[in-house]
Amino acid sequence: MRIDPWALIVAVAVVTAAIKAAGPVALGGRALPPPAAGVLALLAPALLAALVVTGVASRDGEWHLGTEAAGVAAGGLVAWRGGTILVAVVVAAGTTAGLRALT
Template sequence: MTLTHAEVWVLIVCLAAMTVLIKALGPVLLGGRQLPPWFSRVIVLMAPALLTALVVTSVFASGRSWSVGAHTVGVGVAAVMLWRRCSLVLCVVVAVLVTAGLRAI
């Protein structure tokens, strides 16, 4: 890291301000308004699209390149367990243990 102690504080405060602004923008501009039905159809699909993107980019990519690793296997095992309706905490524990185990050998 090349930042000074004071610069890190600047970064933290700016990042917090940016996050507050982004979260506030939609509710401020569009709140309390009845939106047309096509809008709801788009919104309903937003969660699966964003969540899948978050999952695949954290499992199959590292920075700006595609890559897989021990965590890909760990998450894969957890995915099967989640599908079989195991509890989230159990799935996370198994994912971490599988990943750490593969990295240890």
């Protein structure tokens, strides 16, 4: 069975819009309780971290630490030490490219 890519894109867009609309509809204009708002605020960074880890540290369903992991670690170190995001991205890309050139 072959799925049309454009149909899939439209379906994902519709489901995303429905999910985004479900919150305001369910709450009816009321504010979230503070504990729920705190958890909700932490969901996006946690999801981003999970996507980065699985994208960098896995290959073909197996754990694999390669040049990408070293680049992310170098960029994370720069960001942790107070560097700007632009500098962190450049350091991460440079580290990854340098290690790939050596291997």
